[in-house]
Amino acid sequence: MKYAQFVMGPAGCGKSTYCAIIQEHFKVALRRTCRVVNLDPAAENFAYDCYADVRDLISVDDVMEELDYGPNGGLVYAMEYLSENMSWLEEQICDALDDDYYVFDCPGQIELYSHLSVMREVVDMLQNEDFRVAGVYCIDVNFIEDSAKFLSGALSALTAMVNLELPHINVLTKCDLLPEGADVERYVEGDSEAILSELRTSMHPRYRKLNVALGQVLEEYSLVSFVALNRDDEAWADELTSSVAWDGLLGLKRRQGAARTSSEQNENSE
Numbered sequence: 396m397k398y399a400q401f402v403m404g405p406a407g408c409g410k411s412t413y414c415a416i417i418q419e420h421f422k423v424a425l426r427r428t429c430r431v432v433n434l435d436p437a438a439e440n441f442a443y444d445c446y447a448d449v450r451d452l453i454s455v456d457d458v459m460e461e462l463d464y465g466p467n468g469g470l471v472y473a474m475e476y477l478s479e480n481m482s483w484l485e486e487q488i489c490d491a492l493d494d495d496y497y498v499f500d501c502p503g504q505i506e507l508y509s510h511l512s513v514m515r516e517v518v519d520m521l522q523n524e525d526f527r528v529a530g531v532y533c534i535d536v537n538f539i540e541d542s543a544k545f546l547s548g549a550l551s552a553l554t555a556m557v558n559l560e561l562p563h564i565n566v567l568t569k570c571d572l573l574p575e576g577a578d579v580e581r582y583v584e585g586d587s588e589a590i591l592s593e594l595r596t597s598m599h600p601r602y603r604k605l606n607v608a609l610g611q612v613l614e615e616y617s618l619v620s621f622v623a624l625n626r627d628d629e630a631w632a633d634e635l636t637s638s639v640a641w642d643g644l645l646g647l648k649r650r651q652g653a654a655r656t657s658s659e660q661n662e663n664s665e
């Protein structure tokens with residue numbers, strides 16, 4: 396079994412930063428390699444060591460220049476090109492061994508998770524190659540400025556979850572930007588009642604039934620809760636590996652055990 400995280404979320408929410416943190420955590424704390432694959436043909440730069448880059452196959456800049464497309468049309472064209480050339484991605488992961496760990500830095504456009512099929516095709520391909528894949532959906536703290544924004548962020552996470560049918564974890568990024576005393580707990584703990592009660596006062600009564608129904612949907616999918624990430628908090632990544640939910644979905648703790656065992660074996664044999 397090989398492992399992969401599919402890191403998704405709206406543009407600029409901190410996906411690449413999350414990938415860089417995870418890669419560093421694997422290196423320093425788990426003493427393991429984590430291969431990060433960039434799947435965003437519009438990416439400009441990232442802080443991680445990139446193992447494979449979709450821009451070697453096609454980039455949005457090339458599509459815009461050669462076909463005179465705009466950035467959104469260019470992104471869709473590039474991702475459809477990837478879909479038609481899935482063998483390129485297969486080649487990038489064909490040397491993956493049992494227990495290897497990959498993280499895929501995905502583009503943010505919601506179309507890719509609502510009605511276009513390419514991301515699902517990538518997941519299917521990985522699963523066929525014996526990867527256990529988990530979805531990690533990032534939204535940043537802008538989405539918790541009020542409950543209506545949070546609802547829209549949670550629904551976009553739900554869109555990705557139902558389309559990819561992956562075990563799914565939400566991450567609330569950029570928590571260092573929260574104002575002092577901000578009430579983040581109700582989002583992190585998944586207190587849908589508190590969120591609905593705020594919506595009751597902030598939105599027109601005509602939306603009340605709809606909001607209650609949406610709250611129920613999110614709760615039933617366990618989508619209200621988020622793991623809070625502050626890139627400057629070094630303890631975060633450690634907490635991640637010791638969390639039962641993360642371990643169960645992402646296979647991290649087991650891998651840590653495996654890493655220790657193999658390094659102990661090395662020490663013993665020296």
Ligand SMILES: Nc1nc2c(ncn2[C@@H]2O[C@H](COP(=O)(O)OP(=O)(O)OP(=O)(O)O)[C@@H](O)[C@H]2O)c(=O)[nH]1
Binds near residue numbers: 410569571
């Ligand atoms: N303050 C703060 N800024 C962050 C954090 N994470 C990311 N950023 C900043 O947010 C911006 C976007 O971060 P990225 O990691 O590139 O976000 P992304 O989702 O990969 O962006 P796209 O690939 O363009 O969709 C960058 O300027 C980051 O430095 C964080 O935890 N705190």
